[in-house]
Amino acid sequence: MATAQKRVVHYTVNGRPYEAYIEPNRTLLEVVRDELRLTGAKEGCGTGDCGACSMIVNGRLVTSCLMLAPQADGAEITTIEGLAQDSRLHPVQQAFIEKGAVQCGFCIPGMILAGKALLDRNPHPTEREIREAIAGNLCRCTGYTKMVEAIAAAAEATT
Amino acid sequence: MSTYRTVGKPIARVEGVHKVTGRSVYTADIQLPAMLHCKLLHSPHAHARIKGIDTTKARVLEGVERVVTAADLPKFEPRRMSNRAYNLLADGEVIFHGQPVAAVLARDAATAEEALELIEVEYEELPTVLDPIEAMREDAPLARRPVSEIDRAEARGHATVEVEEKASERPSNVASQVKFTRGDIEQGFAEADVVIERTWRSAIVHQGYIEPHATVADYDAASGELTIWTGTQGQFFVRDQVSNILRIPETKIRVIGLELGGGFGGKISLNQPLVAVLARMVGRPVKLVFTRSDDLTSATPSPQCVVELKTGMKKDGSLTAIKAKIVYDSGAFPGAPAAVGAILIGGSYNFPNLEIESYEVLTNKVSVGAYRAPGAHNVAFAIESQLDMMARELERDPLEVRLKNAVGKGDEMPSKARYPSIGLKECLEAIRDTEVWKSRGQQREASLPIRQAAGKPATTGKLRGVGMAAGGWGGGLQPASAHVELNGDGTITVVVGANDITGTNTSFAQIAAEELNVPLEMVNVVTGDTRTAPFAGMTGGSKTVFTVGRAVKAAAEDVRQQLFAIAAERLEANPEDDLESVDGEIRVKGSPDKSISFRRLAGITTGFGAPYAPVIGRGAISARQQAPGFTAQAAEVEVDPETGEVTVLRWATAQDAGFAINPLSVAGQMQGGTTQGMGIALWEEMVYDEHGRLLNPGLLDYRMPTALDVPEIETHIVEVPSEEGPYGARGVGEPSIVPGPAVISNAIEDAIGVRVTEVPITPERILRALGKI
Ligand code: FES
Numbered sequence: 041m042a043t044a045q046k047r048v049v050h051y052t053v054n055g056r057p058y059e060a061y062i063e064p065n066r067t068l069l070e071v072v073r074d075e076l077r078l079t080g081a082k083e084g085c086g087t088g089d090c091g092a093c094s095m096i097v098n099g100r101l102v103t104s105c106l107m108l109a110p111q112a113d114g115a116e117i118t119t120i121e122g123l124a125q126d127s128r129l130h131p132v133q134q135a136f137i138e139k140g141a142v143q144c145g146f147c148i149p150g151m152i153l154a155g156k157a158l159l160d161r162n163p164h165p166t167e168r169e170i171r172e173a174i175a176g177n178l179c180r181c182t183g184y185t186k187m188v189e190a191i192a193a194a195a196e197a198t199t
Numbered sequence: 200m201s202t203y204r205t206v207g208k209p210i211a212r213v214e215g216v217h218k219v220t221g222r223s224v225y226t227a228d229i230q231l232p233a234m235l236h237c238k239l240l241h242s243p244h245a246h247a248r249i250k251g252i253d254t255t256k257a258r259v260l261e262g263v264e265r266v267v268t269a270a271d272l273p274k275f276e277p278r279r280m281s282n283r284a285y286n287l288l289a290d291g292e293v294i295f296h297g298q299p300v301a302a303v304l305a306r307d308a309a310t311a312e313e314a315l316e317l318i319e320v321e322y323e324e325l326p327t328v329l330d331p332i333e334a335m336r337e338d339a340p341l342a343r344r345p346v347s348e349i350d351r352a353e354a355r356g357h358a359t360v361e362v363e364e365k366a367s368e369r370p371s372n373v374a375s376q377v378k379f380t381r382g383d384i385e386q387g388f389a390e391a392d393v394v395i396e397r398t399w400r401s402a403i404v405h406q407g408y409i410e411p412h413a414t415v416a417d418y419d420a421a422s423g424e425l426t427i428w429t430g431t432q433g434q435f436f437v438r439d440q441v442s443n444i445l446r447i448p449e450t451k452i453r454v455i456g457l458e459l460g461g462g463f464g465g466k467i468s469l470n471q472p473l474v475a476v477l478a479r480m481v482g483r484p485v486k487l488v489f490t491r492s493d494d495l496t497s498a499t500p501s502p503q504c505v506v507e508l509k510t511g512m513k514k515d516g517s518l519t520a521i522k523a524k525i526v527y528d529s530g531a532f533p534g535a536p537a538a539v540g541a542i543l544i545g546g547s548y549n550f551p552n553l554e555i556e557s558y559e560v561l562t563n564k565v566s567v568g569a570y571r572a573p574g575a576h577n578v579a580f581a582i583e584s585q586l587d588m589m590a591r592e593l594e595r596d597p598l599e600v601r602l603k604n605a606v607g608k609g610d611e612m613p614s615k616a617r618y619p620s621i622g623l624k625e626c627l628e629a630i631r632d633t634e635v636w637k638s639r640g641q642q643r644e645a646s647l648p649i650r651q652a653a654g655k656p657a658t659t660g661k662l663r664g665v666g667m668a669a670g671g672w673g674g675g676l677q678p679a680s681a682h683v684e685l686n687g688d689g690t691i692t693v694v695v696g697a698n699d700i701t702g703t704n705t706s707f708a709q710i711a712a713e714e715l716n717v718p719l720e721m722v723n724v725v726t727g728d729t730r731t732a733p734f735a736g737m738t739g740g741s742k743t744v745f746t747v748g749r750a751v752k753a754a755a756e757d758v759r760q761q762l763f764a765i766a767a768e769r770l771e772a773n774p775e776d777d778l779e780s781v782d783g784e785i786r787v788k789g790s791p792d793k794s795i796s797f798r799r800l801a802g803i804t805t806g807f808g809a810p811y812a813p814v815i816g817r818g819a820i821s822a823r824q825q826a827p828g829f830t831a832q833a834a835e836v837e838v839d840p841e842t843g844e845v846t847v848l849r850w851a852t853a854q855d856a857g858f859a860i861n862p863l864s865v866a867g868q869m870q871g872g873t874t875q876g877m878g879i880a881l882w883e884e885m886v887y888d889e890h891g892r893l894l895n896p897g898l899l900d901y902r903m904p905t906a907l908d909v910p911e912i913e914t915h916i917v918e919v920p921s922e923e924g925p926y927g928a929r930g931v932g933e934p935s936i937v938p939g940p941a942v943i944s945n946a947i948e949d950a951i952g953v954r955v956t957e958v959p960i961t962p963e964r965i966l967r968a969l970g971k972i
């Protein structure tokens with residue numbers, strides 16, 4: 041990209057301040073992966089259809105491949121790397137391991153953030169609500185059953 | 200009952216923690232100094248002559264390092280060109296929409312992308328053949344220059360089939376064909392009380408792994424060493440292939456199979472040879488990451504298939520004859536599973552008379568590859584639907600009809616090979632006992648009088664139905680090896696060369712822990728790269744635990760014997776009778792005070808001045824006896840006859856795992872494959888226009904199942920031990936995908952009384968079958 045006027049953006053990612061000097065047409069996903077070198081978020085489609093790039097931006101789950109980097113300027117961002125506190129996994133992470141909800145793992149960062157975002161706003165979701173919350177996140181390996189179980193188990197564990 | 204301590208228990212994946220914290224490294228995450236980014240220019244035509252390529256403008260774009268076409272690449276002997284792997288970039292002719300024509304190397308992906316638009320290619324369009332049935336006609340134009348010898352190295356990894364496909368002699372689009380016969384087919388149909396004849400169609404579908412193909416390669420000109428980082432199901436396969444194509448000895452090639460974001464048969468090797476060639480040209484690291492559209496357009500999906508099927512049954516439910524003609528659309532290169540399909544269509548039930556022909560036909564579409572039980576769902580859709588139709592005509596229970604005719608140990612396959620121990624009947628019995636199947640008919644009977652009273656025909660209001668089907672997969676065979684070592688602190692390291700996708704390393708840890716009778720925490724499993732790891736075949740064909748697991752078991756037994764020999768000497772005991780391994784110690788049976796710990800044994804085999812040799816176990820096995828895996832599944836659906844919309848309400852999957860080394864991961868495999876089967880049945884289809892161009896190269900229009908589309912999938916693990924597998928285990932990866940289309944088709948007929956003979960069963964197809972459009 042030779043032409044676009046570069047600019048500086050600031051983010052707080054997983055509680056730490058970051059700054060990047062970027063072309064304004066780059067996506068949040070590209071900047072977080074390529075400039076901040078946080079590669080936990082994945083690109084599965086680049087068109088907003090798979091959820092592998094999910095991040096929590098100012099408390100909302102977004103598909104970061106569709107968000108331009110400057111749109112998130114100044115935002116608080118949580119990526120998968122920010123979920124575990126020291127050596128303690130987040131209950132959703134823990135439950136995904138225990139319930140056998142992890143296979144190839146490529147969808148997992150997005151899926152776990154979708155689960156966390158749900159439990160943050162609705163600590164006692166029904167099965168239907170869990171399925172709705174992760175409907176934007178495709179998983180090709182698991183058939184979702186164990187993921188739904190894991191999120192339900194994490195909800196139990198936190199109460 | 201099993202007396203095992205570690206195998207057979209549901210164990211959470213030991214390496215799962217990296218995957219939930221984002222630490223796992225996939226290929227697209229690799230960033231190397233001075234690395235160039237590659238993008239490919241894909242053909243916009245399905246068949247055309249390339250009259251000229253002008254790369255001048257692209258080359259001078261700032262940030263572009265190199266633009267490469269076939270003219271810059273090595274040439275290969277003509278016979279090699281039947282193998283897509285040798286067609287690095289199209290040379291003079293493109294034969295499918297999406298075929299790579301040129302490669303750009305630039306400082307970043309965006310610049311490379313921009314440069315693609317500056318490449319000018321002059322094409323002269325050629326006649327296309329797109330429909331496999333038309334492609335078989337004598338006067339059909341050829342999809343491509345005739346294929347002489349066919350290189351099938353990759354396809355062989357998935358299924359070991361003991362018949363040779365017959366290659367065609369005359370130039371034609373038929374790349375191969377196979378025919379099986381048994382008994383007297385005419386006589387068979389004459390004896391039947393019901394004969395049904397239908398044509399069944401299934402669409403091209405994509406494996407749908409969420410991680411698109413990606414490869415990084417680096418070449419050091421001074422040492423001649425090539426390193427490849429890639430997500431692959433078979434790192435040794437990639438090494439061998441790259442060695443052949445680049446003519447570099449395998450000692451100079453290191454393939455590092457990184458974490459793989461799903462493969463399902465579609466990620467053996469695709470761009471690795473090209474990226475390696477490019478890295479060698481520029482002497483710098485090169486990274487190629489496919490976009491989703493690149494992947495849908497030009498990777499290797501699963502074939503379209505047409506099955507013409509005629510079957511006969513007697514009043515008592517016994518089968519009399521099967522006549523089938525199977526046509527797989529292989530796309531522009533050979534590779535469709537014609538022989539496998541021919542075996543499977545007549546392989547689940549005993550037909551006294553059979554005549555099965557199967558064809559692999561070339562067209563101007565993307566060439567196909569393996570997708571979880573390649574070729575199986577296409578034929579299962581046909582035979583398992585037709586079994587239901589015959590049972591319905593004769594008013595017999597479709598599950599009992601299957602049980603009556605199901606194959607068992609010793610029965611003959613269409614290829615004349617005989618089955619070893621198998622669990623089809625046990626799977627059917629397991630499904631018979633599920634709530635889903637037992638509820639069959641209840642919905643209908645409950646609602647019918649109400650409807651009739653209300654004067655409503657059967658085609659208004661939502662209607663429910665239950666269907667079932669079965670299916671199987673023969674399984675692949677390939678030798679495998681493993682090392683097991685005693686570490687300095689007495690813990691155990693297992694080294695394998697098989698790429699772990701779904702938790703096979705956890706199963707290996709369980710196996711080693713079982714054999715050495717140590718806690719699981721004492722065992723660590725490492726997947727080495729091709730420079731360090733003992734050989735293993737590709738992770739495909741449902742054979743990783745089945746073969747590599749056996750090698751791990753043998754290596755662990757070897758370690759135990761070595762430990763016993765040393766301990767016996769130290770403890771002055773007889774190694775044969777008196778010793779046992781318990782919780783990290785070798786003890787003399789009956790005198791627990793006479794013991795020596797693994798840690799002490801490590802000391803005396805590795806320490807400075809230690810008297811004994813290091814303990815390294817070796818396991819190397821040959822695999823000769825397949826262990827076919829069967830599954831039976833039942834589902835309840837709800838159909839809205841107004842809109843044609845189908846909702847899947849409940850699903851039960853029973854599968855014979857032989858012995859489930861890790862029931863948690865076996866169940867996960869069953870649920871994943873079942874869901875893919877549902878996708879094939881109801882939603883997924885790669886749609887091509889009349890010029891052979893893919894119309895839906897994105898995940899919005901190529902519709903894979905979401906969490907809202909599928910119900911909870913109930914699993915029933917059946918265990919009929921295999922002869923050769925570790926603890927009786929058999930392959931579990933593939934079978935679960937097979938019955939889905941037939942299950943849905945049968946359930947829909949149960950609900951609304953009409954039969955749809957083409958998957959995906961879209962609302963439009965249902966409305967058409969109902970005569971509403
Ligand atoms: S990569 Fe963003 S939704 Fe798929």
Ligand code: FES
Nearest residue numbers: 144145179180181
């Ligand atoms: S675990 Fe592989 S895509 Fe979800």
